[in-house]
Amino acid sequence: MITMATDGYDAVLLDIEGTTTPISFVHDELFPYVARSVAEFLEARWGEPEVQAHVRAIAEQANKDVAAGIADAVAVDLAADSAEEARRKVLANIEWQMKADRKIGALKDLQGYMWKFGFEGGELRGAMYPDAVAAMKRWAGAGRKVYIYSSGSVEAQKLIFGYTTHGSLLGLISGYYDTKVGAKIDASSYAAIAADIGLAPGRVLFVSDNVNEIRAADEAGMQTVVSVRPGNTPIGECAFRQSSDFMDIPL
Numbered sequence: 001m002i003t004m005a006t007d008g009y010d011a012v013l014l015d016i017e018g019t020t021t022p023i024s025f026v027h028d029e030l031f032p033y034v035a036r037s038v039a040e041f042l043e044a045r046w047g048e049p050e051v052q053a054h055v056r057a058i059a060e061q062a063n064k065d066v067a068a069g070i071a072d073a074v075a076v077d078l079a080a081d082s083a084e085e086a087r088r089k090v091l092a093n094i095e096w097q098m099k100a101d102r103k104i105g106a107l108k109d110l111q112g113y114m115w116k117f118g119f120e121g122g123e124l125r126g127a128m129y130p131d132a133v134a135a136m137k138r139w140a141g142a143g144r145k146v147y148i149y150s151s152g153s154v155e156a157q158k159l160i161f162g163y164t165t166h167g168s169l170l171g172l173i174s175g176y177y178d179t180k181v182g183a184k185i186d187a188s189s190y191a192a193i194a195a196d197i198g199l200a201p202g203r204v205l206f207v208s209d210n211v212n213e214i215r216a217a218d219e220a221g222m223q224t225v226v227s228v229r230p231g232n233t234p235i236g237e238c239a240f241r242q243s244s245d246f247m248d249i250p251l
């Protein structure tokens with residue numbers, strides 16, 4: 001039985017991986033989609049302005065990482081390198097970052113851009129926990145605004161909820177946040193989201209599988225529930241409320 005603040009909450013802020021969506025979908029379908037097609041994608045679309053914008057962001061991040069002494073990072077000089085050389089280096093940076101499951105903006109933005117082709121072409125469909133879908137409908141129907149906060153880019157979030165195995169859920173969602181608002185383990189990110197939504201943090205309920213994120217949201221004053229799902233990292237003893245069926249979360 002989950003007990004919430006007696007006067008409830010006005011908005012719900014949901015994490016994706018391990019919360020609305022199985023971790024296995026992200027790691028066994030979404031990430032491999034990019035891993036298996038990124039080399040060919042870069043070769044075929046290198047000259048396209050949108051792809052070049054992603055290339056510049058990856059190169060900028062790589063050069064910062066090299067300066068910071070990160071061993072796997074490969075410096076890229078887009079002005080001096082030949083197109084082939086630059087493409088090889090950009091690819092090397094994408095590959096090591098994906099192996100490390102790095103939650104970094106330039107990589108997340110590129111993944112989101114590539115997933116668009118998979119979702120729009122029908123190769124990808126966003127997997128959802130059925131109780132998460134039911135709870136989102138119940139929250140929206142009861143006047144609780146539903147927001148998303150994920151390391152995945154806002155563009156990727158709109159795809160995963162726009163093309164789910166339960167149809168489009170975009171109509172249930174009032175807004176989207178990614179790490180442009182701040183890191184998910186920083187309390188200031190949750191304060192910024194609450195301010196942007198226009199609510200006191202205490203009127204927002206944050207649900208995530210990641211206890212470090214839950215701790216940050218709690219520090220910012222949000223109400224919290226830890227999502228417990230098969231395949232999630234076990235959380236063990238923990239002071240926070242937990243749920244494995246979001247329909248059990250009181251309104």
Ligand SMILES: CSCCC(=O)C(=O)COP(=O)(O)O
Nearest residue numbers: 016017150151152156157160
């Ligand atoms: C937008 S779906 C892709 C999820 C993703 O790329 C990711 O890194 C998961 O991050 P989350 O913050 O949802 O755990």
